[in-house]
Structures are given as C-alpha cells and as structure tokens.
Amino acid sequence: MDQRHIDQALIDLASVDTDIARALPQIGTPAPRQRASGFAALLAIIIGQQVSTEAAAAIRGRVETALAGVTAERLLAADDQVLRDAGMSWRKIEYANGLARAVLTNTLDLHALAQMPDGDAIKTLSSMRGFGRWSAEIYLMFSLQRQDIFPADDLALLVALGRLKRLEQKPTPKEARNLVEHWSPYRSAGSLFLWHYYRGAPA
Incomplete structure (x- = not known):
C-alpha cells in the first residue's frame, strides 16, 4: 500500500x-508501512512479540550482527546461546528454530504463502508454533501488503x-x-x- x-x-x-x-x-x-517478506520478516515478528518497538529493534540488530545476516540456514547453524546473548528468550529461540526448519524443509512454503487468499495464509501461518492470528495478520499487512x-x-x-x-x-x-x-x-x-x-x- x-x-x-x-x-x-x-x-x-x-x-x-x-x-x-x-x-x-x-x-x-x-x-x-512496508516491510520485506520472507524468513527475516517472520523472525522479526517473533522477536517483536511482547516487547517494546525499541527493544525489538535492538534485539533484531544484535541477531543480525551475530548471524552475519539473517537466513534460516544461519540461524539453525548458530548455537542457541548466541541468540540468547543477543536478547532473545529461550521460548522465542524455540519458535525461531521451528520456523527455520519449516522454511528449509518447505513445510512452510513462503512463495506459496504469498499466493494464498488472506484466510488461507492466516491459517497456514497460525499453525506455526509462536504465530497466533495477530502475528499472521501483521505479516500479511506489512510484508505481503494485503489491503483488507x-x-x-x-x-x-x-x-x-x-x-x-x-x-x-x-x-x-x-x-x-x-x-x-x-x-x-x-x-x-x-x-x-x-x-x-x-x-x-x-x-
């Protein structure tokens, strides 16, 4: 938009x-408000849950630095303590690892997600651990630029x-x-x- x-x-x-x-x-x-789509955007939503905008931005920056770029492969290759030291909670690290595995195994097909109707895309994302309806809707609105x-x-x-x-x-x-x-x-x-x-x- x-x-x-x-x-x-x-x-x-x-x-x-x-x-x-x-x-x-x-x-x-x-x-x-336009954001990139893909794994990094979904990880940012996990990081941003239940923390202030400022805190989320700081943690995202530290995670990006620690991983030398945010990809599913790099996140899974990193020791969980690296993510914890960057400010992520153990629960969010669990969610992030699950998201990365889903993307790499194509259990979560990000390309197909972008082509789905709103309701189906929300249902698909909401089935992931750590993603409720709010998280799914935020991704659709800001990353996929859905209008309704x-x-x-x-x-x-x-x-x-x-x-x-x-x-x-x-x-x-x-x-x-x-x-x-x-x-x-x-x-x-x-x-x-x-x-x-x-x-x-x-x-």
Missing part, C-alpha cells in the same frame, strides 16, 4: 463512516477504535471486527489510520 492508495482508501472510508470523516481532517492520513486486514487482537487498535467510536471502554476483538466490517475492502488502511489516531488523536 503506497501513500496514494492509503489516501484514497481513507477518503472512501470517510464516505461510509462518520467517525473517520470527523477524525481524518484532525490528524491526516498515516504514512505507508484488521488485526483485532492488537491492543492499540482496540483502544483507538474505542476512542474513535466514543465508546465507554475498548471493544473486544469480536466487537471490533463487527464495528469495522463495513470498512472492507480497505481494512488495512483503516488499521493504519487507527494506529495513527492512537498516537495523535486530539485530547
């Missing part, structure tokens, strides 16, 4: 959602949606999906807007 797509998508969303129409002039449109994804398990999205909709409390993931169902086929742009709103909404 480039800036032009996001801008047009939000114009369309504003035409069907009065809350977006109200908020869009206040905070403007978000910038694109709403990661409803994301806390910031739920808080932002509750504020945008002027609810007394944040919605549950199920409630959130229902609230944004009419945003299809632009739910990815809507998600980007909610993250933008979360950080910059007027008090």
Whole structure:
C-alpha cells in the first residue's frame, strides 16, 4: 500500500463512516508501512512479540550482527546461546528454530504463502508454533501488503477504535471486527489510520 492508495482508501472510508470523516481532517492520513517478506520478516515478528518497538529493534540488530545476516540456514547453524546473548528468550529461540526448519524443509512454503487468499495464509501461518492470528495478520499487512486486514487482537487498535467510536471502554476483538466490517475492502488502511489516531488523536 503506497501513500496514494492509503489516501484514497481513507477518503472512501470517510464516505461510509462518520467517525473517520470527523477524525481524518484532525490528524491526516498515516504514512505507508512496508516491510520485506520472507524468513527475516517472520523472525522479526517473533522477536517483536511482547516487547517494546525499541527493544525489538535492538534485539533484531544484535541477531543480525551475530548471524552475519539473517537466513534460516544461519540461524539453525548458530548455537542457541548466541541468540540468547543477543536478547532473545529461550521460548522465542524455540519458535525461531521451528520456523527455520519449516522454511528449509518447505513445510512452510513462503512463495506459496504469498499466493494464498488472506484466510488461507492466516491459517497456514497460525499453525506455526509462536504465530497466533495477530502475528499472521501483521505479516500479511506489512510484508505481503494485503489491503483488507484488521488485526483485532492488537491492543492499540482496540483502544483507538474505542476512542474513535466514543465508546465507554475498548471493544473486544469480536466487537471490533463487527464495528469495522463495513470498512472492507480497505481494512488495512483503516488499521493504519487507527494506529495513527492512537498516537495523535486530539485530547
């Protein structure tokens, strides 16, 4: 999703959602978020789980340095202690090794994944240890640039949606999906807007 797509998508969303129409002039449109696809991107998602953005970036940098480049082959060839010293938890190292083995044995076919419909791709990734629905949706949205994804398990999205909709409390993931169902086929742009709103909404 480039800036032009996001801008047009939000114009369309504003035409069907009065809350977006109200908020869009206040905070403007978000910038694109584009990431590479493949093993390194999936490993980055594992590393980023339940840690701050800053901590995740630091750990990713140390892992990349320790492996002299992130590939499935290099990760499996490295001693687990090397990854632990870079800041990964033992549980995340277990997930990373499982991911690397799945990629190398083609149990997880990354090329085929990129060709799958959203639902099938999410199901395939979610079957991997260490990958829940949120992780799969983040990969589809940012690495595969799918345009109709709403990661409803994301806390910031739920808080932002509750504020945008002027609810007394944040919605549950199920409630959130229902609230944004009419945003299809632009739910990815809507998600980007909610993250933008979360950080910059007027008090």
